[in-house]
Amino acid sequence: EAGVAQSPRYKIIEKRQSVAFWCNPISGHATLYWYQQILGQGPKLLIQFQNNGVVDDSQLPKDRFSAERLKGVDSTLKIQPAKLEDSAVYLCASSLYRETGELFFGEGSRLTVL
């Protein structure tokens, strides 16, 4: 069974530029999550989808971050314009069930903002 796929693995941009990350969850997983992990900290949830609907985006900085999950499968996370403090690893995860499902993570996309 294929795992969670993410791309790109690495991205370096200058502040005020834009960037987009892509995630393809495990087949059949209805719930998809985007986490942000700053160096030295645990992952922090940014947004959670159930199929193509948003369940929780309370910690998403909506002035610069946006995410969508069209057709309830793939998802894209965009940052525009990027700030220095957005330098982090962006992790995508998926699970079969929302509350009790085991989460599986992709390898992450490492963003450096200069």
Added chain:
Amino acid sequence: GIQVEQSPPDLILQEGANSTLRCNFSDSVNNLQWFHQNPWGQLINLFYIPSGTKQNGRLSATTVATERYSLLYISSSQTTDSGVYFCAVVSYNTDKLIFGTGTRLQVFP
């Protein structure tokens, strides 16, 4: 919201030693997972264990949900066990997986 504290924050071991990592949480949970984050940043699932005990090779985990803690045991540690260990929980009041503070493990030959 729920608080998830892990101890110790850092652990240094010599190869072959055993260790116990602890995760305390402040509310009832219906989902608890242990992850190992390797030096390349990949989060590897170790256990899905909202209650009870599980074993997988040299690793085992126990969650006592009524007392709001979970333990991860690593026996005969190897250098490849190095990295950060996270527990993460979903409380009954929310369906967000919240990560603990992590334990950084270094195993030396």
